Amino acid sequence: MHLKPLHRVLVERRAPQHFSDPPPPDGVLQMILHAGLQAHSAYRVQPARFVVVRDSRKRARLRRAAFNEPCVGEAPVVIVAFGRRDQWRDALGEAFPLDVPAERLGTNRPDTVRPRASDTVERTPIRVWLHRHVTMAFTCMMLTAEALGWDTTLIERFDPTSVATTLSLPTDAEVVAMLAIGRATSVDLPEHDSRSLNHLVYSERYGEPWEG
Ligand SMILES: Cc1cc2nc3c(=O)[nH]c(=O)nc-3n(C[C@H](O)[C@H](O)[C@H](O)COP(=O)(O)O)c2cc1C
Numbered sequence: 001m002h003l004k005p006l007h008r009v010l011v012e013r014r015a016p017q018h019f020s021d022p023p024p025p026d027g028v029l030q031m032i033l034h035a036g037l038q039a040h041s042a043y044r045v046q047p048a049r050f051v052v053v054r055d056s057r058k059r060a061r062l063r064r065a066a067f068n069e070p071c072v073g074e075a076p077v078v079i080v081a082f083g084r085r086d087q088w089r090d091a092l093g094e095a096f097p098l099d100v101p102a103e104r105l106g107t108n109r110p111d112t113v114r115p116r117a118s119d120t121v122e123r124t125p126i127r128v129w130l131h132r133h134v135t136m137a138f139t140c141m142m143l144t145a146e147a148l149g150w151d152t153t154l155i156e157r158f159d160p161t162s163v164a165t166t167l168s169l170p171t172d173a174e175v176v177a178m179l180a181i182g183r184a185t186s187v188d189l190p191e192h193d194s195r196s197l198n199h200l201v202y203s204e205r206y207g208e209p210w211e212g
Helices: 006-012 026-037 056-065 070-074 088-095 110-122 126-147 160-166
Strands: 049-053 077-084 151-155 173-184
Touching: 006 126, 026 049, 026 126, 049 056, 056 070, 056 077, 056 160, 070 151, 070 173, 077 126, 088 110, 126 151, 126 173, 160 173
Parallel strands: none
Antiparallel strands: 049 077, 077 173, 151 173
């Protein structure tokens, strides 16, 4: 399978507002989903969960939940990402079971790592923690889709209650974002007007522009 090189992936990826019909083949979708699992995750807890929506009636409901954003109804696949606000302790428990036989204990001992991980999560508002993880996973998915020749648009403006109802999500679900995947109808997207590095990056202290 041909993959676009990384520098082209980063420069050429665009977020289309309109998609055409053809859905990504199952193999492509599988690769995109796997890429999400490779995303960095604090202590490998992986709190992000995903629902893949292909059913056209459900996509129409998601479009309404997204204040009629056309790309949500048009894209043949929409991935909805959420996290469970009340389940992070269980997730930590699964990631670091305390009943591991002594001979299988590596340097990352669960009895020392689990309290440290717990402390990290407790110091961060849970919504922030969940949004951070979903964003990392979605970025991996978006770049992988682009490398495979498919377009994506990330959507964060929607009514989370309608999305949760449409997909029967659990009551503690924090719906973070949706990712529309398909083929853009138009390749005539406007050029990026990227700011130069020295507008965004400072050297050693704020106010000293990066001149590299
Ligand atoms: C965090 C985030 C949230 C976004 N939310 C929406 C959204 O709710 N609706 C939408 O149409 N596009 C959304 N987008 C897509 C952006 O509008 C789009 O990425 C931006 O216009 C830049 O275009 P480009 O991705 O083609 O460079 C979002 C993008 C990001 C990164």
